[in-house]
Amino acid sequence: MRKAVGPIARRSEVIRQQRERGGWVAAVLPIHYPRALLRSFDLLPIEVWGPPGIDPDHGAAHVQAYVCSIVRNALSFILSGGLDVADVIMVPHTCDSLQGLGSLLLDLVRPRQPVVPFYLPRGERECDIQFLAEEFRAISRQLEEITGRSPSLLELIECVKRDEEADGLLGSLHHRRNELALNSYEFYRVLRAREYLPSEDFVELARSCLACAAEAPNVGVPLILSGIVPEPMSMLALIDELGARIVADDLACCGRRLYPNGVSEDPFVRMAERIVRSAPDPTRGSPLADRSEHLLRLAAGSEARAVVFHGVKFCEPELFDLPVLREELKRAGLPSVIIEVDLNDPLSHQVRTRLEALLEMIR
C-alpha cells in the first residue's frame, strides 16, 4: 500500500502561528529572493504565485490585457485586501511585468505595507554575485528601518545555513522522487510547501517524506515538466491518470530553485552565490545553450522521453526561448509540447489533448 503524505500545514495556519509568536510576514512575488535575509529579521516569507483562481478584476484597470495572470492576480489580490496579513511586500525584478507591478505599488496604487523591490542581475559572473550581494545589503538596511531590528551577521549566516539544509533536502526529494510513496499531485504539494513553510518545518516535512519509500518504483512514461508553476495542480493528477509521470522538473517554483550551497563566509555574498549559481533560468538571462544543455542533462539523468513546456500565458521570458529551445531538443531526439494556461482557468480539454497526443507520439 502506498502511504500518502500526512497533512501539510496550511498557509493560513503557518501565518497565524508566526503572528502568535510575535513574528512578521513578508509577501514575496516570484521567483528568486533572499529568503534567509527575511528570516533573520523574523519575517516569514510567504510566496505569492498569483494566487490562482481569484477574481482578477481589481487588477484589470491597472495592467494591460497581455500581462500574465500571475501579476494580474497578485495585483488584484493586493488591492482586494488578500495580502493585508503581510507586513512587507517584496517584488523582485524577475521580468518586465513584475517590474511594472513593483512600479505600480511604489508609485500609483500604494498598499499599506512597505514595498521592497530589488534588481536581479542577468548573468553568472563574479560581478553579478557582487551586484546581487549589494542589492541584499540595501534590502537589509531597508528592513532595519521597517522592522526596527538589526540581526547580526552571525544570525544571518545561521539562517543561510538553515536554508541550505532545507534546500539540500529539497534536492533529495527531487532526485529520489521516483522511490517515494507520493503521486505527482502529492509530491508537488510537498515541494511547494517550501513556498511558505519556515525552513526548519520544511526540513521535518522533507525528512518524513524521504523516509516513506514506495513499495515499487513509480511507473509511467517519464516526462520533464518545464515552466513557471504547476497550476492548475489538477494537471498533475491528469498526468498520472494518462499513465505518465514527472521524473524531473525545470519549473521556476521548483527545480530552478534547487540552490547549491554558497561558499563565501559573507552571508550577503553567500546568498547571492546561491541564486546566481542555480539552474539556468530565462528570467536570470541564462543563455539558451545552457538551458537546452540543462534539459538534456535532466533527461539523460531521469530517462525522460519528452518535455512538457507548461507556461503561463503572456509570460515573455518563457515564450521568447521556446521556439529555439524546442528545436534544440528536437534535434537531440527529445520531443516536447507547449501548454499555456491562465491561472484562473480550469484544466482545459485542449491541455488534455496535447498531453495525450504527446504520449501517443512517444509510446
Place this chain on the structure above:
Amino acid sequence: MSHAVRGLGIDVGSTTAKMVAVGSNAEMIWHWLEPAEPRVEEQVARFLDKAAAALGPLSGIPSVATGYGRGLVPAMRRVTEITCHARGVYREFAVGVTLVDIGGQDSKVIRVGSRGETADFSMNDKCAAGTGRFLEVIAQRLAVPLERLGPIALGTSEEVAISSTCTVFAESEVISLIARGVAVGAILRGLHRALVKRVVAMIRTVGLVAPLVLSGGGACNPAICQLLAEETGMAVHLPRHPQLVGAHGAALIALEKDAD
C-alpha cells in the same frame, strides 16, 4: 456486406461529426458527415444505425473515437485527433507531410514523419483566430453565405490589411472598414490573409516540410488554399476527403488494433 467492414473511425469535432468504415485493405468503404450536435451519444448511435443499414451488422467491429467529443463515444479505444490525422494523411500520401487542419473551432499543424509517425504538432490555443470560426463570425457580420467567402475573396485583386487575427478585434476592424465604404471582396481577401498568416505562424513552430497538405473544413475554401500556397511558397495538396482525414485515421488504427 458486413464481412467487408474491418474498422470504424468516429471523429466528433466541435463543428462536424464524421464516421468512416474501412475494409481489410484499409480502403474507405463508407463514410458519413453531419454538423455536430450537442448530444454526442445520440448522434453517434444514429451514425451507427446508418452504418449498419448500409453495411450490415457491426457488432464486434473494432472502433476508435477521436476528436473533441471522443470521451463521449462508446468506442473500443480513444485516440487524439493529432494521431488520427497523422495516420489518415499518411495512408493517402504515403510520405512524410506537413498537415494543416483548419477546423471549425480549432486548427492544428502536424509534422508527419516518413514512417507516418507524428514528429511534432501545434494546436491553436482556445481562441478562434486561425480557425473556421474566425471567418464564420465575419461572414455573419457581412451577411455573406459561408461557402461564398472564398470565391468572393478570390474574385478581386484588391485587398485591405486586417491587422488583427483576434476574432473580436477583427470584427470591429471590419465594421470600421465597411463604414469607410471598402469593398466586401477586399475585406474578405484581407481576412483570409490574416487567418492564413496565423496558421503559417503555427506551421513555423513545427517546421515546414513538403508536401504541404490542407485538411478540415478550411480545405473546402479555395481562398485559404490559394493564400496558404502564396504565404508558404509551396503547393498545397488536398486529400480526397479533406474533412474525413481524422475519422479515416481512427478507422485505420481500429483496423491495426484488430490485426494485432
